[in-house]
Amino acid sequence: MPSVIVEVAYHSNAEDALALQDPVFREASMKGVEKGYRLWREGKGCSPLKIDPIATIRVAAGQSRVVDLAFAGFPQYPVVIETKNLGCPPGWKCTDGAVTLADADTKPAQITLRCENAGSAPIFWNTRMVDDDGVKSPPVRHIVQCVRGSGMDVSQAVYQDDEGAATARRLT
Numbered sequence: 001m002p003s004v005i006v007e008v009a010y011h012s013n014a015e016d017a018l019a020l021q022d023p024v025f026r027e028a029s030m031k032g033v034e035k036g037y038r039l040w041r042e043g044k045g046c047s048p049l050k051i052d053p054i055a056t057i058r059v060a061a062g063q064s065r066v067v068d069l070a071f072a073g074f075p076q077y078p079v080v081i082e083t084k085n086l087g088c089p090p091g092w093k094c095t096d097g098a099v100t101l102a103d104a105d106t107k108p109a110q111i112t113l114r115c116e117n118a119g120s121a122p123i124f125w126n127t128r129m130v131d132d133d134g135v136k137s138p139p140v141r142h143i144v145q146c147v148r149g150s151g152m153d154v155s156q157a158v159y160q161d162d163e164g165a166a167t168a169r170r171l172t
Helices: 014-020 023-041
Strands: 057-060 064-069 079-087 097-101 109-114 121-130 140-147 156-160 164-171
Touching: 014 164, 057 109, 064 097, 079 109, 097 109, 109 121
Parallel strands: 057 140
Antiparallel strands: 064 109, 079 097, 079 121, 121 140, 156 164
C-alpha cells in the first residue's frame, strides 16, 4: 500500500512556527498536499502551470481577434485567465480582462485581444492563469499591434521566449 510522510513545517524553526499560526499558510499547505495526492491518483505528474508564448498579433483599429492559449500543467478548475496591460499609449483606452474556464473540457483555452483605439501602435500585455487552488502561472508577455485599416497581414509573427526576447518567424 502506498504511503507518504508529509512534513509541512517544523515547530522548532522560528519562521516555520510563525507560518504554522497563519491560517492562509495552513490552507495553502493542505491544498498542496491534496493536489499532490489527486495528481498521483490520476496518474499525472507534478508539472508547473505554464502558458506557452503568445505570438504578436496585428489587429485593425476597433476590431478584436480570438487567440488560442496553450498551457502545460494540471490546474484545478475553474481557472481564470488574467490579461493585464503593461503599456498603453497616451490617450488610448487599454482594458484588462479575465476569462473563466469552468472545466477541463473548455478546450482550447482562448482569450480575445482587442484594439479599441483608432491609431497604430503596439500595446504590451501580460497574461497568466490562476487555478482554483490559487496556483499562478508565470506571466507571459505579448504584444497586440494595433493598425489602421484592415491590418490583417499575419505572414510575419513575433514570438517571445521565456525571457521576453522577441524573435520573428514566418508563418507557412
